[in-house]
Amino acid sequence: MHLPRQRANDGKTLVSVDLSEIQHKPMPARSSRGDQAATGTVAILTARIEVLQTQLVMLEESSRGHREDYVRECERADRLVTELIKMTSDMMEAKETAAKLEGELAALRSTPKRETLTWWRWRRTG
Numbered sequence: 001m002h003l004p005r006q007r008a009n010d011g012k013t014l015v016s017v018d019l020s021e022i023q024h025k026p027m028p029a030r031s032s033r034g035d036q037a038a039t040g041t042v043a044i045l046t047a048r049i050e051v052l053q054t055q056l057v058m059l060e061e062s063s064r065g066h067r068e069d070y071v072r073e074c075e076r077a078d079r080l081v082t083e084l085i086k087m088t089s090d091m092m093e094a095k096e097t098a099a100k101l102e103g104e105l106a107a108l109r110s111t112p113k114r115e116t117l118t119w120w121r122w123r124r125t126g
Helices: 032-110 119-125
Strands: 005-007 013-015
Touching: none
Parallel strands: none
Antiparallel strands: 005 013
16 A cells, blocks of 8 residues: 555554545445355254264274274284194104104114015014
8 A cells, every 4th residue: 555654763664544545344244144044054064063973983883893803813813823833843843753763764774684584484483
């Protein structure tokens, strides 16, 4: 509005305003039609809130079911891991036993052989 201004000693800017030059038009008062529109909007929003709250309850119930499934599967996975560890231990023990038996078999094979009897000689000497 190109109003005259000057800087004061305290650093603030002072503006000289002639109120007769300003053409101010106050806002018109609200009509009852505007109140009805606002009431309609509030009713629509209230209905939408109720729908969203119903959906929220349904989702929370579904979430509880999924949580129970998750907990059950975690427990199942823990049991399977425990069983896997036990089976791995049993397998290692079986491998050690097999290695020990192979060593004993190799030792038996390397010892000098005694005279083997055929079945009919063994029966006569028996």
